[in-house]
Each structure stands twice: as structure tokens, then as C-alpha cells.
Amino acid sequence: MQTTPLFGLDRRNMLRIAAAGVMGATLPSLPIFAAESAQNRPVGFGKAKSVLIVLLSGGPSQLDTLDLKPEAPQEVRGEFQPISTKVPGISVCEHLPKLASQMERWAIVRTMAHQEHNHLLATHVALTGRPTPLPRGGSDLDRVESRNDFPNFAAALDFVRPRNDGIPSGVTLPNYLIEGPLTWPGQHGGFLGAKHDPWQINGDPSDKNFRIEALSMRDGVSLDRLQSRHQLLDDLNHGRHSLSGINTDSLRDQRDIAYKLLNSAKLAQAFEIGRESDETRERYGQNKFGQSLLLSRRMIEAGVPIVQATMGIVQTWDTHVDNWGKLKNRLLPELDQGLAALTDDLASSGKLDETLLIVMGEFGRTPKVSTLPGQTIPGRDHWAHAYSGLFAGAGIQGGQVLGQTDAKAAYPITNSWSPADVCSTIFNAIGVDSGATIYDPLNRPHHLLNGSVISNLYTGAST
Template sequence: MLKPLYGLDRRGLLRAAAAGVVGASLPKAVSLGGQPMGDRPVGFGKAKSVLIVMLSGGPSQLDMLDPKPDAPAEVRGEFTPISTTIPGVKVCEHLPKLAKQTDRWAIVRTLAHREHNHLLATHVALTGRPTPLPRGGSDLDRVETRNDFPNYASALDFVRPRNDGMPSGVSLPNYMIEGPLTWPGQHSGFLGAKHDPWQINGDPNDPNFRMQALTMRDGVSTGRLQSRRQLLDQMNHGRGSLTGDETESLRDQQKLAFGLLTSGKLTQAFEINRESDETRDRYGRNKFGQSLLLSKRMIEAGVPVVQATMGIVQTWDTHFDNWGRLKNKLLPQLDQGLEALTDDLAASGLLDDTLLIVMGEFGRTPKVTTLPGQTIPGRDHWAHAYSGLFAGAGIQGGQVIGQTDAQAAYPVTNSWSPADICSTIFNALGVDAGATIDDPLDRPHHLLNGKVISNLYTGATA
């Protein structure tokens, strides 16, 4: 079921709007730099949409995109590398479809940052910024708060707000929560709830999957809904006790709710059963494959930032049975889904306008480990070097960017940070390098806070 964050459904959103429930304090201002066209980095404005395939938990670089067959057994793991369409470049044997499509993909092997904790690293990956830590608090307990930086969809919505009833961001198929822990970096943080991406919590592979939150109940027509909006407008006019900021935020919430409910284009995009059985089979009849298919439909509908998370939170956290989990489920589903996705986007021409990114929050340790009490080995967290896939929107496929050492432990060429991925995303979407937002303490922050990964477009050796 599609819901805004914190479980508000259609009725709840309208009730909250009518009652004056608003988000956190908004930043003071946004400024857009007047960057001359000739000074803009390569790839500027190439993308209309961005699709982030999030492999939550941290996939192993050694067992996927950066194999080291000559390393000692306790490093190289159990898989055999296979050749790709890139001369001299190999990937895991359980990614045969990807190996035949590497002409479409740029493999970046030197992504790196400093956070080895899932929660902190997820915030870094989805915002491009360090996670703000509370005074005296433990980073191990750091969950999402309204002090977080906005994720990519939320920041784009603030800089480039929409008025057509379409959200700037959709995340699917589940919110990343485990027990009492909610992963930071999934919403708009200090920008306020108004800019939160819309969240799907449901399995698109379920025959009963439907978007109840975007469906008006029986007897409520679009005309009747519009008359209710007029009534709310009259009520708002009489709310003399509200401050200017409160009134503005209230009206924004109401406008968002009505826009989504009356957007036929968006509701049709969620009707995955419109796809043929053949198409659905190509993506894989599983939660991840159908989530990629649904993501493609979001791109077709014009949603600018879509995030598809494979499985549930920490699915790729393979401390235990790393090779069994990869071989039997994770890699085959990823391989099948990505092939179908890129085939369809290329056939429709949308690959030219869509930036695809496949990544986790970090990688896995070079040395194989066995947890206490376990007998089947795995790999632990590792942020010093990990791999990602990039395609579409002007990116030159058929290349590898960056080189790691003999154990895929550290970069031996230039490394690229989540801040650089952040800048690459906003640059691709046509956001000027001078764009800034001010946090609640009036401190300005550049949205493009790293370096654009220009090698993706130029093919230059990094």
C-alpha cells in the first residue's frame, strides 16, 4: 500500500492537513548559482529521472564486480570470475546476463567513505553527507530524525517543486526499518515533511497488490473531491490564529493530498497488472524483480527520483553464508531484473534520459570471517573500497573506473565518495553547482557538495 511516511494513508493525510498538522521548520532560503553554460561539468542536465537500486546491507565487491582470482583463498572466496564485453574485465559467474550487457554499464570499483555502521552509512549513501550525531549519543543507535540532511528526492523537490500532482520521489517496496531502528537518509530531514518522498510498503509481486492510498473510496468522484477542497479553502481563510508560515505549510499539505488523489497518470503507473505476463516473467516473479518493473513505470510516468531497495533492510548483510545467499537468490534476481530493466528502458528510449545507479551503503571485508557460533563463513562491513554500477543519461558504458589493490581492500587510483555521487546526480538532473539550502541554524549547504564523476561521461582513466 502506498503511504506517506509514518503511516499516513489517504484519509489520514487529509485529516492531518485539515487539522493543521505540518512538518518541521523549513530552511530559510534556497539560492541558485548563475553558472555559465560553458563552465558546467560534462553530463549536466542529461537526465530527466534517476533510478537508484539500493542493495541495502552492503554487497561484496569481491564476489560481484571486483573479483580477485589470484588472491589467497581466504580473500578470493568461492566464486569463479567470467569474462564480460569489456576486454580483460571479469565479474562474478552468477552475473552472466550483466556480463553480456557491460557495454551499457560503467563499473566504478573505487567508491569509498569512512562509515562502517549500517545506519550512518545509509544516510551517507542516500544524502551524500555525514550523519549528524546527537551530543553524547552513540552512533550505533543513530536513527532517522528531522535533523538529518534531505535525501536526493527531497532536496530536488525543494529546489524544483512540482505543481502537477506528481511526487518528486517514490521509494519502494519497503521502508528500511528493523525492530526499533529506522535507517536515516530516507526522508527530507530538516526540510520538513512536505518534501518527503512517497513510500510504497507492499510487495508488487503479490496478486492483491494495489494502491489503496491513491484510490478514492466508492461514491467520491473527482468533482466531489474538488468541492471538498473549496470547503477547506473557505475554512483556511478563517484560520486567523495560524501564523503565516503555518498557513502556508497547511495549504501545501492539502494541495499535495488533492493533487495525488486526482492524478490519473500516477494511479495508472501503479497498476502493475497492466503489464503482460511475458513482461512480468522477464523481470522475475519475485519482490525485487517486480519492484524494478514498478520503478520503470514510475520513470515512464515522470517521477524524477525513484529508489528501489532489493529485499528488506540489510538483505545484503552477508556475515553468514555469504556465497550461498548470493548464489541461490540475490545475484540471480539482481541479474535478471537489471537485464529486463535496461532492455526496456533502451527499447523505449528512456535510457537516454534516465540515470541508473546500483549500489549499497558499503562493501564487504576482503578477508573471509566466521561469526561466533556459526559454521558457514561470510564477510563483514567494509567502506574503504566498494563497487557500483552506473548507466544511462549520457554515461559511457563498457568501462571500468578505478582500480583497487590485490585484495579489493583499498583504492590504488582515485576514489569516489557518496558526496561525489550526490553531485553527479544533481548535475545530471540539471541543478546548478551554486544551488544551496540553509539548515535550521541558517548555515548554507551546497547541494552539489562533491565532485561530479566526469569519467562516467568522458571515459578517461581514473
């Protein structure tokens, strides 16, 4: 199995990423766009300047969060009770009181669905909107990260809308999804090459020593000295290219990205989370997830178009054992507090109107409670046939529920939406035309918006 090293943001790893960037060198440099008039664009087009994806890795239980079934049998409904929200007729879990009080900001989609029940394959689907490419000759349930993967949302955006201002198209934090020999697919630029990888931050923003070393220069290296070195390297590479005829464009691209980042005072300041007051940091929660949401807000304010904040480490929400204890004692309170502080701040600054927020896992949990062999505390297993997500901001009509599941929250009984639809909704929201195209290494075209925009989020139409 092929794995990819973590993309730490120090100078050494910048060079490692640069070397890997050669893989994207054979791809066409320009996307194809279909001509679309303003009248033909889907609802919600261009409403967002940024997208924040809050990934609940492992898959939260829909039955214990956003789609409770209090009338179901005990072995299905579980231990939690629903509570009313600020919007009449909508209820959520009793351990999400702040969400309940802010329900007018949020839309719940209760009929998200796909076919992958394996964490790795489902994560690729969730973060790219595409099925995971499988090895030739059969399936592999532990198919790990590969440069044959489809690009994640930030990488695809970087391909169709490249930047040159020192602000990356995407930032992912606070950790890479990797466990032992398994590295989760869907986390980078895939077949587009490392040139388009989002920034990966590996660190705990709640740590008082948190700092991004890649955005600081070594002692004795001033900005003038850095610029002089950059010009000298340009001259040397130009001469070498003229003599050898070797194409060094990909490596030069990576070097230029690193140079622009070092020159980006705006981005460097955004990572200085210690600039926030103690009161603000307490509102988000003095924990890794709460501070990751606070740092995500700062990334959005700095102009990063796509930010992904993962709650916990790999499979934190994979509650095969002690489902209700883990949810009640840590996961739901941290999620509730962090999201409330985030939306309060975005709303007060006016950024909520131009930021699309999506909270989702790679799938949900089984309707029937079970106890694993050798365990005594029950939980729920993987379930992708029906699960719930939260959407807010950038024109989304809050205070609504889209989709309805059956009496056990097992299957949709109304329209369902796939990760491909989430993908199309994201790119439509940030103003990417439906004809935008990416190319794989065989030069085959793939439409970036490969699903349907979830227009009901904007119109409030029932399903």
C-alpha cells in the same frame, strides 16, 4: 532514540504527514543558485530526466560481484569465479551472466569509499551524500532516523525544484528500512520537513492484490465532489486565518499535495502494474525485487524524477553468514534478471538515454572471510574502505571500469569516489546548478552539490 512512523499512503497517514510538515515551516522557501553559463557546467549536466537508485541494503561484497580477485589467497577470493563480459578486459562474477552480456551499457566504479562501517550511519551517507549528524556529546552507532538528518536526494530536489503537477519528486519502494526499534536515517526530507518527503510505498508489487489505496477515492466520492470539498476547505481556512492570524501554510501545502495526487490519473495508472503483460512480468522475475524494478520503470515513464528501489528488506545483503549461498541461490540471480529486463525496456523505449541508473549498497564487505561465533558457515563483515557500484544511462559511457583496488580489493590504489561525489553526479545529471543551496533549521546554508561530479563516467578517461 527518536523514530519516525512509516509513511503509508492511505488518507489517515497523509494527515499524519501533514502534521509533521510544520517542522519545515521556518526554512527559507527559495534556494540560492549560482549563475552558471552553459560553457562552465560540468560534463553530463542535464542529461537525465529521471534517476533510479537501486539500493542493495546491507552492502554487497565487491569481491564476489564486480571486483573479483582470483589470484588472491582462498581466505580472500572466496568461492566464485570471474567470467568475461561482452567488453574485452572486463570481468564480473559468474552468477551475473546477463550483466556480462550487457556490459557495454554499464560502467563499474570499483573505488567507491567512505568511513562509516555501521549500517545506519552508512545508509544516511549513501542516500544523502552527507555524514550522519550525531547527538550532542558523542557518537551513537545506532543513531536512528531523525528530523535533524540531511534530506535524501528526492527531498532535496523537491526543495530546490518544487512541483505542482501531482507527480511527486521522489518515490521509494517497496519497503521502509526499519528493524525493531531501529529506523534507518536518510530516508526522508530530514530537516527540510515532511512536506518534501518522497512517497514511500510499502507493499509487494509481485502480490496479485497490490494496490495503492491513497490514489483511489472512497465509494461515492466523485471528482466533482472532491473538487467541491477542496474549494469549501479553502474558503473555511481562509476565513479562519483572517480571524486568528495563524499561519497554516505548511498544513495547506500538505493537503494540496494530497489533492493533486488524487487528481493525477497519470500517476494512478503508473501504479497499476497489472497492466503489464505476463511475459513482461516474467522477464523481470516474479519476485518482490523484479516487480519493484518494473514498477520503478513505470514511475520513470510517469515522470517521477527520482526513484529508489531497495532490493530486499533491511540488510538483505548483510552476508556475515552464508555469503556465497545467499548470493548464488537468490540475490545475484534476481539482481541479474531484473537489471537486464529493466535496461532492455529502457533502451527499446529510448528512456535509457534520459535515465541515470545507479546500483550500490551502503558499503562493501571485508576482504578476509570470517565465521561468526556460534556459526559454521562463513561470510564477510562490513567494509567501507573500497566497494563497487554500477552506473548506466543518460550519457554514461558504458563498457568501462573506473578505479582500481589493491590485490585484496581492500583499498583503492587509484582515485576513489565518495557518496558526496555520487550526490553531485545525480544533481548535475538532472540539471541542478552547482550553486543550489539548502538550509538547516539554524538557517545555515549547505551546498547541495557537496562533492565532485564523477566526470570520468561521461568521458571514459582512465583513472
